[in-house]
Each structure stands twice: as C-alpha cells, then as structure tokens.
Amino acid sequence: MNELDRAGRAGRESGIESGPEAGEDAERYRRRRLDEELIDAYDEELEMEVDDRLQESGLEISDEARALRRVYFRELIRLQGELVKMQDWIVSTGHRLVVIFEGRDAAGKGGVIKRITQRLNPRMCRVAALPAPNNRERTQWYFQRYVQHLPAGGEMVLFDRSWYNRAGVERVMNFCTDEEYEEFFRSVPEFEKMLVRSGIQIVKYWFSITDDEQEVRFQSRIEDPLKQWKLSPMDLESRRRWEQYTHVKEVMLQRSHIPEAPWWVVQGVDKKRARLNCIHHLLSQVPYHEVEHASVTLPSRVHHPDYIRQPVPENMFVPEVY
Template sequence: MISQDKQRRFEAELIDSYDEELEMELDDRMLDGEGTFTDEDRALRKMYFRELFRLQGELVKLQDWVVTTGHRLVVIFEGRDAAGKGGAIKRITQRLNPRVCRVAALPAPNNRERTQWYFQRYVTHLPAGGEIVLFDRSWYNRAGVERVMNFCTDEEYEEFFRSVPEFEKMLVRSGIQIIKYWFSITDDEQEVRFQARIQDPLKQWKLSPMDLESRRRWEAYTVAKEVMLQRSHIPEAPWWVVQAVDKKRARLNCMHHLLSQVPYHEIEHPAIDLPARVYNKDYSRQPVPGSIIVPEVY
C-alpha cells in the first residue's frame, strides 16, 4: 500500500517529467513570436499534448517490440534548414531508451573520410539487432547540400544516384527497414524561423554560415530536392513527405506515420515487484563533507 506522501511525490515526479514538454512548448511559442493564448490556442495545446503523450506511449511499445524481435530500423530525416527535423527527432526519442534508439548526426567529413567510399562513414552507424537509428541528415547530403554548394563533382553526384538504390536495397535484403522522411516548409516559413533565430540568443547557435547561404540558394535546393525524390524513391525504401509548416502537426503526423510503418505489437512483461531493502545493523552512514556539497542557490 502506497502512503499518501509517497503517492504525492510520485504524482509530482510525473508532473515534473511533463514539465519538460511544457518548457519546450513555451520555447516554441516564443520562437514563433506568438503572445498570449486564445481559447482556441489552449484547446489546440491540450490536443497536442494529449496526442503527443499517447504517441510516445506507442513508441515505447514499438521499442519493446524491436528489442524482443531483434528488428533493425533506420529512419532518415531530411529537409531544409529550420524545417523542424530536430524537433520531431527530439519528441520521438524523448521517452525511449538511448541504448535502443539513438540519433546519428554526422559532421562534415574529415580529410580521411573524403577519400573513403562515400557510404562508409554511415555504415558504422547502422543498427544491430534490437536497435533503432534516426539519421538527422544522412547519406542524402550528397544529393542536397553537397550538390547545391558544389562540394562534390558532377561525376560523384551521378555515381551517388547510381549507387544509392543498390545500397539501400542491399540494406533491406539484410533485414534493415528504412523509412525516409522529407520535411517540407515554404519559403516564407523558413524566413520567419531564421529571423526568429537571429533574434533569440538561445537559438542563434543553430544558424551557421551554411544555413544563411542555403537561404540565398532556395531555388537550387528546390531543384536538388525534386531530383533526389525522383531518383531515389524506390519500393524498398520510399520517400515520405511531411508537411511541416505547422511544427506541432508535423511532429504528430510523423510519429503516427512512423508507427504505422512497423508491424509492432505490445509485448507482455511480467509484473515487477520492488524488493524490500536490506538493512544491516553494522552499517553506519558516514557524513558528507560540507565542502563538496553543491550550494543550494535555489
């Protein structure tokens, strides 16, 4: 029987965990330049959190199924800068075990990696049995930023499109499921998000010189995206486009769709009984020196 005090502390712990989402929500509202909430805003907010928690609960079931069955899952997130990929990934992974579901966000290749087979540095991040890997940008860098910024030659670009269907087919034949998402936003929406980042000191780190240059080359990125979707959309690993102008809808829609693509089911677990603590009459707890206690400023 749980005492009232422990029940209160248990509920407080749950509320504290939910506050993480509330903090994110407030951050998003500030980023979007929105002020006070209207009644409609509050209703949408409640719906958003209700669905977010429900879908995150289903993702936990998916995780259990992946671990139990040894399934291997790769989810690729591509899109323009500020399209909302990172926010979606954050909500997907928020309640999952990082030992099961991890994010691969590779930096620009170093001098050694530039001389390797193009896909080599990505292969090391592929999942083993019972793992999920979310690629925050992926080998499709060559079809996007490298093409637009002239970081690859025409020959390397064409070789990529000759190789990528075969590469992904090989991964699928080996038992890896690949799901590819493109987060789509409008010209106006990207401008608003970039301007908001410029004005927000907590978000300015997200803006790099490459991001600013990508803004100037919007049309070139559009052409590169269209070619990419056309030339690498294969039955074994098709592309899925997420309408991402509304970030919250995009997150929910992406999570819902991801769950629909995996044939998971709830795994039954044995009941958990918390064992009684062992007390030793000879044990005496030693005092902690005050010099190493973190000051309680708050």
C-alpha cells in the first residue's frame, strides 16, 4: 500500500469522507469540515511554492532558509488579504487601475503578477499579456491594441509587458525605426496624462536584476524540463544583448518618468522579497479602505418528497487511480 492509499484510508477511517465521527454532533462536524477545506486550500496554494522535487533531489534547506520561508508565506497571505480589501474598494467606488510590469526576461514579473491575482476575482482583475502584433495591428496607431484592454469602472488590469515594448525589445531587436522610436517618446507622456485625466490610475514597475542573476535563472530554465517552455529564442537573444537592454532601459526610465505616472524600480534579485515589496508598495498607492458587506446567510435546501436521484453509470466515473 503506497502513501496515498494509506492517507486515503486514514481519511475514510477518520470520517473525512464517511461523515461525522462517533459522538460528533452535526455542528461540530460541519465546523471540522470547514476547517479541513480551509487547510486544504492553503495547502494547494503552498504547493505552488514548496516543490516536492527538493526532497527527491536530496537538496537541503538550511534552518535560516526555512525561517525566511515561514515569514514569506505569513506576509504573503496577509498582503493578499489586503489586496482583496483593495479590490472590494475598487469595485465599490468604480476606480480604474492599470499596473504595468516591465523588466528583463526572467526578472520576476510573472511571479509577482501570479501572487497578486491568486486570490482576486478574475472578472475584476485581469492580466493583459499581449503577443507580438499581427500584420493589421502593425498598421494601426501604436497604442490602439492596448487601449481595448484598459479597465472599465471597478476593474484593475495588470499589464505583463505593455506599450513600453517599443522602448525596450522593439528598440533592441530593431523591430521599429528610429522615427517610430522617437515618436513613441513624444506620445507616451501625453497618452498617459490623457488616461490619468480620464480617471485611470497608472502604476509602473521596473523589475531590476543583475547580470549574474539572469544567467542563473536562464540556466535553471534550461536544466528544468518543467520550465523549459519559458525560454524562447528571443529570450536567448536578449541575454546576448544585455548591455543594449541596459542602455534602452535607462533611456526609457529617463524619458517616460512623469509625475502623473512615475516609474518605480523593484529590486528583484531575491524573488520572494521582490514580491512582498512590490505588493506592499502597490497597496500604498491606492487610497482604499475596508468596505462593509452585508452578512451572507446560506438558504436552506428545498426538499421534495418525490425527488429521486438517478444513478450514474459506472463507466462514466473517472478511474480512482489515487
């Protein structure tokens, strides 16, 4: 009998699947099941961080690292609770929020976006990660394909890369002309000022990592079969052109840092600290407060004496391999 089988049997014997334990009243059983569901939900979230392959590979985690992880998870869950409050406020007030995440490949943008959205309502918090423009989009006004992703009232949109592609990858890879590049810097301050005047709040983050750290992260993706999909030919080419990216980043921050939509630089070498610092700062930029909610009461289920549940054919069940 393997560990999953033993765990399953233990669960059934403890009453998790079969109902209340001997002498356990209905209310206590209900409370226990709610607690178990909550624990299971947290376990599911933590599995995204705590990779069992660490044990399988024989890697050791120091006591200091374990202590830091405990602090990280505690603070992450606390900050995510504040993000839920912030979203409630955004929905109730009709606020419109745009958060832009820029940085080198493997700088950690996707990681922090994932933690921000993890517990939020996806209908009200959307991620815009646009692919390369198609032939038709290349002939449009440059900002046109981004405009359609801007938030309506009560929404927040996180741009995983944004219109600043023109100031970064397009410039380095020669995907735009000198004239288009200069026109971008003439237009982007006015574009963002116009959005702010219309009531859209813009928060812009640049995730900064070192040369050595990017090399380690790229090498990790090469060696890990579960991460290799993250590497594209463009990523590899960007690694070769590190110094060019540094130059265009410096120009971008200088020429598009405006009072209405300033840039904020996140130190991203330590992923966990970067996530916590970015979320903490984002919360400080929005004047939210806790919104009162009416208490929710679960209605009683309606029972009909003539209702008969029809049996499901055995061949329709998913095999219980685990």
